Amino acid sequence: MKKLLLAALLAVSSQAVFAHTLWVMPSHFVLSGDDTWISVDISAANMTFVPDKGVSPDNLSIVFPDGSRHKFAQSYQGKRKSQADHQLVAEGTYLIENGGAPRYFTMFEVNGERKRIMADKQAAASQLPAGATKVTTSRGQSKALAVVTVKAPNRTAITPSGEGFEVNFVTHPADYVAEDEIQWQLLIDGKPAAGVKVELSREAELYRNNAGRVTVETDAEGKLQFTPEHAGRYLLEAGYQANTKTELADAERASLTLTFEVGLP
Incomplete structure (x- = not known):
């Protein structure tokens, strides 16, 4: 039986940040200039x-409006935060993503x-030692997302x-505008979560x-609605866990965050 829950980060670059929430914050969310730059x-x-x-910014990438994925032109890892810059040369919507491919963890005694x-x-x-017991394998993935649009949006x-x-x-x-409803849908392998x-x-x-945090739950179609009262920058956090057996794993766990901006009405 599947269990869905809000989860902490599952696979990050070091144990020092394991219990923290990963996020990316672009300097701008909507731009109207030509040949502009973005800092993250x-x-x-x-x-x-x-x-x-x-x-570490090693797993940071940006998907261009044509669907091509690129590494950031320059990046720096700091103690409190890291930063990366890239030039946005085309009109349309860009996806910023920090997170690599799924990772597999096999636990045993x-x-x-x-x-x-x-x-x-x-x-x-072929790697398990002789006498290994209680062997379980999990597929884990975590990612942090943000979306930036230059001039005309596309999908x-x-x-x-x-x-x-x-x-x-x-x-x-x-x-996204304050006092207007925003809708998302969460998917797992293309199916509603x-x-x-x-x-x-x-x-x-x-x-x-009062921190003013809000908890909502996806419906049968994996959809959720949120109507922000205030303009500003927001963070969405979600996690998924299921005991789904495949040829490669016995269970899967995933988490994501989405940074987004809400404009004035």
């Missing part, structure tokens, strides 16, 4: 958009001691691929007595 902050933190742990190897079920079969870069845990942008990110609890938070909660 990357961090992992307990409080929304308050940088805490610098994260030898003489009562719990151990782990980074391998799927097939690869682990090529943000169209779901049908693989892994994804967001289907029912409402285009360039159209129903019953997923999602947390939404707004910037500057450090300066509010």
Whole structure:
């Protein structure tokens, strides 16, 4: 039976940021200039958009409006946050993503001691020591997303691929406005992810007595709705877990965050 829950980061670059929430923050979300540049902050933190742990930018990429994926032109890893820059040379919508391909973890015990190897079920079969017991393999993936649009929006870069845990942008990110409903759909391998609890938070909660976080749940079609009261920058956090056996794993876990901007009405 599938269990869907809000999860912490599952696969990050170091144990130092394991318990923190990974996010990316572009300098702009909507641009109207020609041949412009974008800067992106990357961090992992307990409080929304308050940088805490610098994260490696090695898995940071940007999908262009034509669907082609690129590494950032330049990047730097800092102690509290990392930063990357890239030139946006075409009109349309870009997807910024920090996160690599799914990773496989095989856990087992030898003489009562719990151990782990980074391998799927097939690869682990030849690596397990003699006498290994309680062998289980999980597929894990985490990613942080943001969407930037230059002039006219399009959907090529943000169209779901049908693989892994994804967001289907029912409402285009360039159209998020305070007091208007925003709709998303969460998918797992192209199918609706129903019953997923999602947390939404707004910037500057450090300066509010009430953080004002909102929890919503996806419906049977994997859809969720949110009507922001205020303009500003927001973070969506969601996680998925299921005991789904495949040739490569016994279970799968995935998490994602989405940074988005809401404009004035």
